[in-house]
Amino acid sequence: MIDSRTFENADTVTQSTFRDPDHDAAFQRDGYVIVDFASPEVVRALLDSYKRLNSGIDTGYYPSLMSPDQEYKAAANDEVGAIVWPLLNQVIEGYEPLVGYFMVKHPGPDTEVSPHQDWILADESVHPTMGVWIPLTEVTEQVGQMKVLPGSHKWLTGLRGSPGFPMEWEAEHERVRDELMVTVPIQVGQAMVYDIRVLHGTPPNNSDSTRVVGSLYALAEGSTPIHFYKSPEGLVQGFEIPDDFYYTFMIGDIPAGEPFIEIEDYSVEQLSFEEIARRYAASRA
Incomplete structure (x- = not known):
C-alpha cells in the first residue's frame, strides 16, 4: 500500500540540483532561481516555432498543453524540447525532460493566472520536479510578470492534480497574492528555473501585445511520470x-490505466492568512 504522505509532504529535498553551488543555495532557499539562459538566436528560434505552430487559440491565456489539438501539442513539445532541454541540462544535473510547451497570454483583463502550484508530475520525496519559465517577449507587471511566494515549496503540502484539488492556501489566495507574493524581475534571455511546488502566478496582460513564454518540465532521471485525478464525488486516484x-x-x-493509489473523500485543512504569513516568515528567517 502506497502512503499518500509520500506525495503530500514538502521540504524533503536536500540533494544538489544545480551545477552552480550559488544557484543551488538560492534554489533550496527560495524554490526558484533566475539564470542567464538563452541567446538572441535561441529566443528567435522559439518565437519562430510559436508563430509557425498554430494553436487555433487567439484570445485569453492558454498553455499549449491545454489545446484540444493533439498534433499541435506534440509538435510544440518536440520543438520546445529540442531547443530548451540542452540549455537546461547545462544548468541542472541528474534530470531528463518530460514535456515542453508554450504559455501564451493575449491582452485582456481576464488573463490573470491566480496563485497556484503545478500538478504533481512524479514522486517529489527525494528530488523536486523542475520547471523552466523562459520569457520570449518583454515581461513587465502590466504584461503579466511572474509573482512567487519564496520558500513556499518547503512548507506547503497536499496533493495536486486535475481537474481541481483543494489547497491549503486557497481561501486566502487574494491576500497571499497581494501582501506576501513578490514580483520576479526577469528579462528576455533569462529563465526562471523553479521547484513546481512553489506558489506562483501572473497578473492579467493589460498591454496591447501578446506575452509568449517557452516552458519545460524535467523529472529526476529514472522517475515514473504520474498524475492525480479527483472525481466530482471526491475520490482521488493516482495513475x-x-x-x-x-x-x-x-x-x-480520467487518466487511462489502473490507479496505484485511491483516497476516499480527500480534503485538506485550510490555513488562515496569519498561519500562512507565520510559515512564510519562518522560512525566511
Missing part, C-alpha cells in the same frame, strides 16, 4: 501515465 499523456489528455478526463 502512472503513458508517454503520450500530455498530447492526448484534456482536463476533466
